[in-house]
Amino acid sequence: MKRLVVVLALAALALPALAAEKVKVTFWHAFGGGRTAFIQRMVDDFNYTHPGIEVKAEYKGSYRDTLNAAILAARQGNPPHIVQIFEVGTQMALDSGIFVPVEDYVPAILKFQLEDYIKPVANYYRIKGKFNSVPWNSSNPILYYNKTIFKKAGLDPANPPKTFGEVMEACKKIEATKAAPKCITWPLHSWFVEQWIAEQGALLANNENGRAARATDVYIDSPAMRRIVEWWKAMYDKGYYVYSGKPEDWDGANQLFVSQQAAMEITSTSDVTFMQNAAFENGFELGTGFLPIPDGVERNGTVVGGASLWLTKGHPQDEMTAALTFLIWFTNTENMVRWHKGTGYFPVLNTSVKVLEWQHWFERNPAYRAAFDQLLQTKLNRATQGALLGPFPEIRTIIENMIQAIFQGKPIDQALKEADAAADKALKEYNAAVGK
C-alpha cells in the first residue's frame, strides 16, 4: 500500500511536467475553399481529445505547390511532419528520400487499420507489398449533370450519357434546344486522360505501368490515346466542350457548371458536397453518373485519384509518435465516414463503407452513389492500378500541351508522336538525375 502511495505521489509530481509541453505536429495539405475549414474542424477535434499533442494544419496551394513546398522545406532542413502528396507524386516522393515508409512506424496494435482498406485503394498505394503512405482522399471522376437543363432539352434526367457517342448526342440536343450556352466542361487536365486510358484497360507506361519495375517508356502514342483525343477534339471543334483557357483549372470548370453555362461537368467525386450546395443555391437539380467512356470498349473502371499522407524523416521520436497517432486517427473508421459525407471522397475503409451502408446513406443520398459504385465495380488490373512515373508533373504538362496543340489544329498523329518522344525524354532525364 505504501509503495502504491509513493508511486502515485511520484506520478502526480511528474504529471505537471508532462502536461506542460505539447508535442507539435505540422500537417500540410492542398485543400482550399470550404475544405480548409472542414479539415480545421477535424484537427481541432483531434487536438481537443488528445491534450498532449497540437497539430497545426496548413493549406499550401495546389497539389503541385504542396509537393514543391515539402521538398523545398526538406532541402532547408525543416520539413513538416505530414504532407499530403497527390497520387502521381508517389514515385517522386519515393525517390526524394525525405519520407519514411509509414507502415514501418505504425504500432502493431493499430496495424488492423492498414488491413481495412478497400481493394482498389490498397491496390494503388501498396507498393512492393508495403504502405509507404496513408491513403486519405481517394476519388475518381464522375459525370455531374444539370437535370433541370436536361428536362428543358428533352433529355431523360434519370439517364445520363454513358459513352462518348452518347455525350455527343446529348450535346446535339442541348445545342438545338438552346437549353444551355455550352454543353459540357472539364478541366484541361491530364488526370482525365489517365482515367480514360485505364478505362480501356490500356497501360500508360512499360514495366506494367511502372509497377513491376521502374518505368522507362511512356505510352502516349497508342490506340487508346487516339480514341480519347479524337473525341475530345471533335467536341471542342463543335463547340460542345468548353474550358476556361487555363490548364488544370478546377475552379474554372466548376464555375462554368454551377453558373449553368454548361449542362454537364466531368470532375472529381470529391466535389459532390460542394456541388449539392451550389446546385441548391443556383436553383437546379443535380445528377451524377459514371465517367463516359469510348464506345465499344469494355468498362475497366477508374484509377484511384486523390492523395495520401506521407511522413517525413528527421524528427524526434515523440514527434513521430504524435504524428502517427494523428495519422491513424484522422483516417479511422468514424473520421472516414465524416470525411466522405463532408466532401464526397470515398470512405476508403471497409468498415466505413459498412457504416454508411447500415445508415442507408447511399440510398438517401443518390448523388454520392455513382462514384462509389464506379469504384467498387472497377476491375483490379495493372491498368486501373495506375502508372508510377517519376517526372509525372512534367509529363502531365506535356500531355496537356498536346491536347491544346491538337485543338489548335496539329494533326493527331504528329501530336501524339511528339508528345510521346518528349515524355520519354523527360523520363530518361529524370531517371538519370536520380541515378537510376
Place this chain on the structure above:
Amino acid sequence: MNTFAVHALLLLSVAVVAAPVVIAFIFSTQTPAEIFRFPPKFTIGSAFLDNYREVWTRYHLGLYMKNSAIISVAVTVGKTIVSFLAALALVYFRFPLKSWVFTFILLTLMMPTEIMIVALFELVSNLGWANTYAALIVPFLASATGTFLFRQQFLQIPESLVDAARIDGAGPLRFAWSILLPMSMNVVAAMAVIQFVYMWNQYLWPLVIIRESERQVVQVGLRMLTSGQDATNWGLVMAGAIVALLPALFVFLLLQEQFSRGFALAEEK
C-alpha cells in the same frame, strides 16, 4: 491642334487607363450571381462588405498586407541609408582603388534577382532564412541605382559647401547629416516611392522562398485567390486585387510630384 480636341483625347485616354481598375472595383462588390448576369450589372453590388471581409480574413490578405508593409518599409529605409552612405564615400573621399569600387557597384546593374533565383534560393535556404523576413529584406538592402542617384545629387552640390563645412571643423558624418541630407530630399522621396512600390509588388522571389502563410506577401496571396477556391468567385478575386493595390498606389500618389521631378531628371543624365 485645337485645345478642345486635345482635352477630349486626354480625357478619353484617362478613362481608358482607369477603366480596368474601375471595373475591377465595381465587380468586387458583387456576388457570383450578379457577376454572371447577362447583361452585366454596372453598379455596386450587394456583397461589398462581405467580399472584402472574406478576402481579408478567410483568405488571409490582412496578414499578407502586414508582411508586405513590413518588408517594403524595411527595404525602403535600409536601402536609402546604405546607398546614401556609399555615395557619401564615393564622392567625398579620396581612397585607393576607387574606380574599382565604382565598377564593382556598377556591374550589379546587370544582376536583377530574377536571373539568379535558383542559386539565390539555395543560398538563402542554406543560411536558414527560408520563410523569414530576412530572406525578403536583406538581399535588397544595397543598390547600384540608389548609390548612383545619390552620387548624382551630391555632385550637383557646390564644392564651396564642403569646404565651408570642413573649415568649420565639421566631420564628414556631421556634414552628411546637416547639409547633404536636407539637400537630397527629392532623391530620398524618389527612392522612397520606387523602393516601396518595387518591394510591395514583389512576386517571383516571395513565391519561391516563402512557403508558409505566416510570412507570405500580398501579391502571392492574390495568386492563391485565383486557384484556392471551390469555384472561382471573381468578386473575391477583384476585392483582393483592389486591396493589394491600395498601399503602393497611396505611396505613389503621395510622393508622385517628387518622383516625376527628382527621378526623371536625375536619370536622364
Place this chain on the structure above:
Amino acid sequence: METETHAAYKSRWLPWILLLPTFVILLVFLYYPTLETFRLSLYRVAFLGIRKTFVGLENYQDLFTNPEYRRIFWNTVVYSSLVVFFSMAVGLFLSVLANQKVRGWRFYRLMLIWPYALSPAVAGVIFLFLFNPQAGIVNYFLDVLFGIRPDWLTHPGLAMFVLVAAAVWKNVGYNVVFYLAALQNLPGDVLEAALIDGATPWQRFWKVTFPLLSPMTFFLFVMNTIYAFFDTFPFVDLLTKGGPNGATNVLIYNIYRDGFEFYKTGMAAAQSVVLFVGVVILTVLQFRWGERRVHYGG
C-alpha cells in the same frame, strides 16, 4: 575621376566603413548567386541538390538544339518586342498630348501614370477577369457590338494579345513620366526655328522633336526590355501558365517552372545564364552606344 574635385575628406578608413554594407550585400546576394548560377548550369541536379552530376555543356547543347527551347526564345523575343514597342509608342503619344500646353496638364499626367504603381500581379488578375470568356466585360461588349465571344486564352495569338495588353497597360505610365520630362526639357530655340521654317506639326515632330528625344528613347528601350524580360512573370503565371501549348511560354516563366516545378535545376540555371547574357548585352549597349550615336540638338 571627376569626383575627385569633391573629395574633401582624407580619412583612410571611414570610406571603407561606409561602403561595407554595400559591399557585403552586393557580394553575397548578387555576385555570389550569379556566379553560382553559372556553375549550376554545368550540372544535372535532382530534387534541388539531393544529387549533382557534372555534365559540362550538355544543358546548353539541349537548350540550343531542342525545338521546345528555341520556341521559348522566340516567344520571349516576340513578347518583349510587342510590349516594348507598344509601351513606348503609346507612352510617347500620350506624352506629346499632355505636353500640349493645356490647363491642368499636371492632373492629366497624374491620371495617365498611376498604373505604374500597380503590381503586375494585380494587373494580371484584373485582365484575367476582364477577358474571361463568360463573365468578362470585354466579351460582353464584343458580343453586343459584333456578336462574337472569342475564347481569349485558348488561342495562342489571342492569349499573347491579352498578355501584351496587360503588360503595356501597366507600364505605359513609366514611359509617360520620362518622355514628358524630356519633352519639357527640349531646347526651345530649335523648335522655334522649325516653326519659322514653316514645317507642319507632323514634320516638326518627326524631323526635329523625335531625333532630339533619342537619348531618352534609347534609355527607355533598355528599361522597357528589362521590364518585359523579368517583370512580366506574374502575367504568364496568372493568365496562361505558358499555354496554350507553350505559346506564351517565355524564358522567365520557363526558368521558374524548370527550376521549381520540374526540378530541373541545371536547365533552369542554363536558361538564367542566357537571360543574363541578354541583359549584359543590353546594358553594355546602353552605356557605350547610347551616349555616342544619338542626335544632339543645338
